[in-house]
Amino acid sequence: MKTIILAIGNSLRRDDGAAHRVLELLESQSGVFTRSLLQLAPEQSEEIAPARIVVFVDADIEPGPPRIERLPRGDPPPRSPLAHSLRPAEVVALARSLFHFTGQAYVCRVPGADFSEGEGLSGTASRNAIRAAELLRDLLYTPESR
Amino acid sequence: MAERIIINPVTRIEGHAKISIYLDDSGRVDSAQFHVVEFRGFEKFCQGRPFHEMPGLMSRICGICPVSHILASAKAGDHLLGVQVPPAAEKQRRLVNYAQLLQSHALSFFHLSAPDLLLGFDSPVEKRNVFGLAEKHPETARRGIRLRQFGQRIVELLGGKKIHPAWATPGGVLSAVSTDTRDEILACVPEAIDTLQKALSTMKSIMDTFHDEIEHIGNFPSLFLGTVSREGELEYYNGLIRIVDGEGNIVADGLDPLRYHTFLGEASEEWSFMKFPYYKPLGYPGGMYRVGPLARLNVARWAGTSLADRELREFKQRIRESVCQSFHYHMARLIEMLHAVERIEEIASDAELLDTHVCARAGQNRNEGIGSCEAPRGTLFHHYTVDDHGLIQKANLLIATAQNNLAINKAVEQTARRFVAGNTMTEGMLNRVEAAIRCYDPCLSCSTHAIGQMPLVVELKSSTGDVLSRIERG
Amino acid sequence: MSVRTLEIDGKAVTGVAGQSIFSVAWDNGIHIPRLCHVGGVSDVGACRLCMVEVEGQRKLVAACMTPVEEGMVIRTNTEQLLAHRRLIVELLFAERNHICAVCVVNGACELQDLAASLGIDHVRLRYRFPTLSVDTSHERFGLDHNRCVLCSRCIRVCDEVEGAHTWDFSGRGVNSLLISDLGEAWGESESCTSCGKCVQVCPTGALFAKGKMVSEMRKDRRFLKYIVTAREKHEWVR
Structure with missing residues (x-):
């Protein structure tokens, strides 16, 4: 397994589900494994361990263009003490220390505009999802990942 | 000085919790409030919908314990139909309920609480998390993940879909269990038991180092409410409600969960969206009660499975009466998980689980249906009133975290009194206040029916209401 | 029964007089989207999803309601239609x-x-x-x-x-x-x-x-x- 793409979000909160749309836009490709999740949990650290590249696709409430960022190594920033879900940096940190994950981790942000209850994306999120899918294609086709 | 930590790189939609600590004129802690500032919508949302849709709809309340909501909802549906579900269906429901308890407690214990417990409350905040834990105790962290996975896997095998399984329906469940599924479950039991026994022995060995926390983090008498079997054993799916006081005396016993509204009242406060349930005979707020792992161990006489019973006996010997220290919720979770794995093995070994008659058919026979079960965080009630054609007119959900609301407030207040002093807050104070809440592992997304992470905001206020200090985490 | 010869999406097809464009297209493996049509009952042209372009006609026509005619050139999938x-x-x-x-x-x-x-x-x-x-x-x-x-x-x-x-x-x-x-x-x-x-x-x-x-x-x-x-x-x- 070379690449794992995890899409995170709740499609019942409109643009929060933008990441799942990004996955739909990506054509299937050998060596690329995708998965849709409501939120991240500790067990994802074991799932991503065998990958050389892992990309977390998630909606973002901050406006701006969609972008892909490499997750820095090192400890993740402090978190909410009561939250039940994990953030990408935390899953990666766990995977590194517990399951010998040595690959690269990226986060692909898909900014949205409407996070109210309901289904379907806003125009903003929809356009950003298309752009994010293009960015992902570029990333996954760089020589480094071959 | 307000400190703000912005979550990068990705944000979820957030509900958030806020703690206000009020100081008196002399600068000492006067009172504290735990606010939940997220609007609840589910009760409104399901009005006018057919009751058969409820399990699927209710599973959306929570990404952590959807199974409990499905079960309570399906049971309320059984009640509306007036049927007895087939034995295989009941076994499936019980099995998945234990599996969910396992995965939810594993997350709470190994990922949220273990860093405090194994690394110490005063270890630096940047290391006092699951990653610090992974560095220092990698085997514990790994096994915690695998234990949670075991629970999740069972939910997935029977429910089909991990996050929002909607496999239980009024009258039973949708499909039968295959022998492959059963075999897969049984194969995972020995490792799970081993993990839990190791965690229990570690926990017991370090217990004495937390003397101060045990005494001062949420240690106060209260009532405890939980479900027990007719024999007084731990029961999570179908039993009677028992209430004990802070000294272990039975206050009420054999209460029918279907009549919950005769003994439980629901108060509200303008500073929180979460309800404040209380035990009616003692009034509000004197009828404060706690639910969840510790409450269940306090109300049950026996666990009913051999390994868990040994641990429960030892646990009860620590203090003769009820265990009142919130801190012991952690130990209670471990014992409950051990019990759950034993029960999972028992049910999976029962040939009746594989029976293919899994759903009783009937039309609607009542206008009011109530379903209750023990969710990971405590007793859960779903109460639906439907018209003659099965459309929901009114839904009332009494959720575990809300039932612990009074106790959480009390615990925060007590902890603040002990650990907060002066006009600013230190890391150490904040840690203890957080720990007081974490004992109950509140699921705010569920108790207020919003989703996402819960940044915690703590404000220190003067007697005139001025904010002296403000800290936000997450 | 008289036969009509026409073209749908560049494909030469035949239908019988009175048969709808929708039905001829369907017989030839061209599936025009629809919500109101269902085989076995009459058509009403309510949903307007099966609208197609007919060369030489300015207006779009509902495929389920329009009988085929000799020499028609029909497009079912243009950008405008989508x-x-x-x-x-x-x-x-x-x-x-x-x-x-x-x-x-x-x-x-x-x-x-x-x-x-x-x-x-x-x-x-x-x-x-x-x-x-x-x-x-x-x-x-x-x-x-x-x-x-x-x-x-x-x-x-x-x-x-x-x-x-x-x-x-x-x-x-x-x-x-x-x-x-x-x-x-x-x-x-x-x-x-x-x-x-x-x-x-x-x-x-x-x-x-x-x-x-x-x-x-x-x-x-x-x-x-x-x-x-x-x-x-x-x-x-x-």
């Missing part, structure tokens, strides 16, 4: 309350499939969020107006195949509402035979079998072909 279809489907979504995630036919819904095939990932229009009722007075079936797209399949199958004519529309335009008999609750309808044909032909979860959970219901329309074949050809074949 844009129209997307808008129609978005209008349907905005008009009522379609919440797929909690619907009985989630995963097996013609409206949902249509949206997916047209690449609709968001609705550009403001949702109306109307307050609509659910009728579960019938012993076995339910009607959820929130999910109704007013295609009238139920009305036609009830009238033409079952012969009961229980269903019809009341109101006009956006206020149209499916009613049984003269607006009584379905369970009190005197004409309804409880045959369930309407439920099976309904393209969405608007008509459903009671007791079904989210994503649990699958509709079966094979019965319609069976009945129509039996009636017209006196052949009782599945």
